[in-house]
Amino acid sequence: xxxxxxxxxxxxxxxxxxxxxxxxxxxxxxxxxxxxxxxxxxxxxxxxxxxxxxxxxxxxxxxxxxxxxxxxxxxxxxxxxxxxxxxxxxxxxxxxxxxxxxxxxxxxxxxxxxxxxxxxxxxxxxxxxxxxxxxxxxxxxxxxxxxxxxxxxxxxxxxxxxxxxxxxxxxxxxxxxxxxxxxxxxxxxxxxxxxxxxxxxxxxxxxxxxxxxxxxxxxxxxxxxxxxxxxxxxxxxxxxxxxxxxxxxxxxxxxxxxxxxxxxxxxxxxxxxxxxxxxxxxxxxxxxxxxxxxxxxxxxxxxxxxxxxxxxxxxxxxxxxxxxxxxxxxxxxxxxxxxxxxxxxxxxxxxxxxxxxxxxxxxxxxxxxxxxxxxxxxxxxxxxxxxxxxxxxxxxxxxxxxxxxxxxxxxxxxxxxxxxxxxxx
Numbered sequence: 001x002x003x004x005x006x007x008x009x010x011x012x013x014x015x016x017x018x019x020x021x022x023x024x025x026x027x028x029x030x031x032x033x034x035x036x037x038x039x040x041x042x043x044x045x046x047x048x049x050x051x052x053x054x055x056x057x058x059x060x061x062x063x064x065x066x067x068x069x070x071x072x073x074x075x076x077x078x079x080x081x082x083x084x085x086x087x088x089x090x091x092x093x094x095x096x097x098x099x100x101x102x103x104x105x106x107x108x109x110x111x112x113x114x115x116x117x118x119x120x121x122x123x124x125x126x127x128x129x130x131x132x133x134x135x136x137x138x139x140x141x142x143x144x145x146x147x148x149x150x151x152x153x154x155x156x157x158x159x160x161x162x163x164x165x166x167x168x169x170x171x172x173x174x175x176x177x178x179x180x181x182x183x184x185x186x187x188x189x190x191x192x193x194x195x196x197x198x199x200x201x202x203x204x205x206x207x208x209x210x211x212x213x214x215x216x217x218x219x220x221x222x223x224x225x226x227x228x229x230x231x232x233x234x235x236x237x238x239x240x241x242x243x244x245x246x247x248x249x250x251x252x253x254x255x256x257x258x259x260x261x262x263x264x265x266x267x268x269x270x271x272x273x274x275x276x277x278x279x280x281x282x283x284x285x286x287x288x289x290x291x292x293x294x295x296x297x298x299x300x301x302x303x304x305x306x307x308x309x310x311x312x313x314x315x316x317x318x319x320x321x322x323x324x325x326x327x328x329x330x331x332x333x334x335x336x337x338x339x340x341x342x343x344x345x346x347x348x349x350x351x352x353x354x355x356x357x358x359x360x361x362x363x364x365x366x367x368x369x370x371x372x373x374x375x376x377x378x379x380x381x382x383x384x385x386x387x388x389x390x391x392x393x394x395x396x397x398x399x400x401x402x403x404x405x406x407x408x409x410x411x412x413x414x415x416x417x418x419x420x421x422x423x424x425x
Contacts (some may be wrong), residue, residue: 052171057385058418101324111410158216190392279323304358
C-alpha cells in the first residue's frame with residue numbers, strides 16, 4: 001500500500017498556487033476553436049527527425065540503436081560412430097544454452113510496442129526472428145541424423161541469438177532554425193535491451209570437416225575435443241564423456257542478463273507522500289478533438305477515468321490541473337490533479353505491465369506512476385498526446401462512447417484516438 005494524504009491538504013496546496021506560474025510554464029490555454037479533429041496517424045515508418053502529424057501525438061514507436069548476432073549452440077552431444085554403427089540414429093542431446101525472448105525489464109514480450117520492436121529488429125537485419133515470447137528450453141533435445149561414415153561427431157541444435165538496444169520515438173513539436181514550428185519524431189521516454197533468436201537448426205559435424213567461420217556449425221565444432229589423441233584413439237560407439245574443454249566453453253557461452261539496466265528506463269520513485277503539490281490555478285479539459293466527451297475522473301476509488309460529457313453536473317470531475325511541471329527538450333512532465341475528487345491520475349502499480357490497463361485516480365504521492373509526459377502540437381493548436389512516465393505507454397480509448405475507459409497502450413492508438421485537446425476552462 002502506498003502512503004496517502006488527505007484531499008484537503010491538496011486543496012490547501014492548490015490555493016497557494018499562482019495562475020502566472022501555470023501560464024509561464026505550460027502555455028497551453030488556447031481557444032477550443034483553434035483545435036481541429038485529429039486525422040488518422042500516418043502509415044509511414046517513424047524515423048528520428050522525420051515528420052509526423054497531430055494524430056501521431058498519441059502514438060509511440062521503437063527504433064533500434066544497436067544489434068548483435070551471435071551463433072549459439074542450444075543443445076549438444078559428443079558422439080562416436082564406429083564401423084558397423086553408421087546409419088540413422090537418434091541422439092538425445094544436453095541443453096547447452098537457453099535463449100528466452102524478452103524486451104525491456106520484464107523478461108517477456110507484452111504489448112504491441114514489444115512486438116513492434118522485435119519486428120523492426122528482424123526487418124533491419126533481414127532475419128526471421130521470434131516476435132512473441134518463447135524459449136529454446138521448450139525445444140525437443142533429440143536429433144535424428146544419418147551417419148554415413150565413422151568418426152567423432154558433435155551433434156547439435158543451434159540458432160542465431162540476436163541482442164541489442166532500442167529507443168522510443170514520440171511525436172512532438174520542434175522549433176526550426178527559422179523560428180517556425182513543426183511536428184517531428186523525437187526520442188522520448190523508454191529505452192532498453194532485447195533478446196530474440198532465429199529458427200533452430202540441427203546437424204552433426206566432425207573435427208576434420210571444413211565449415212564456415214562464425215557459423216552455427218563452427219560453434220558446434222569448437223565444442224568438440226579435437227586434439228590428435230581424441231581423433232585417433234579407439235572409442236566405443238555412442239556418447240562421449242564431456243572433455244574438460246567443453247564445460248569451460250559452456251560457461252563462456254552462458255548468456256548474460258539482457259534486461260535493461262535501471263538507468264535505461266524510468267523507475268518508480270519512493271512512495272512517500274508529497275508535502276504539497278505545486279499546481280497552477282488554471283484548469284483544463286482533456287477532450288476528444290472536435291467532440292464533447294472529455295476525461296472524467298471517478299467519484300468512487302475503485303472506478304477509472306472515463307470519457308464523459310461536460311455539463312453543469314460534472315462537479316469539476318472533468319477539470320484537471322497540471323502540477324509540479326517541468327520541461328525537457330520541449331516535452332512537459334506533470335502530475336494531473338483532478339479538481340473534482342482531489343486525486344491524481346495514475347496507473348495502478350499491479351497493472352503497470354498490463355496492456356490496456358485502465359487509468360485511475362489515486363491519492364497524490366511522489367510516484368512515477370502518477371507522472372505523465374505531454375507531447376504538444378505546434379503553437380496555436382491545443383492537441384496533445386499523454387504518456388505515463390513509468391510504463392512508457394500512451395493514453396487512449398478503444399472507442400468513442402460515453403463511459404468508455406481511458407487506457408494505456410504501449411504503442412498508443414494508431415488510428416489517432418490517442419490524440420486529445422488540452423483546453424483551458
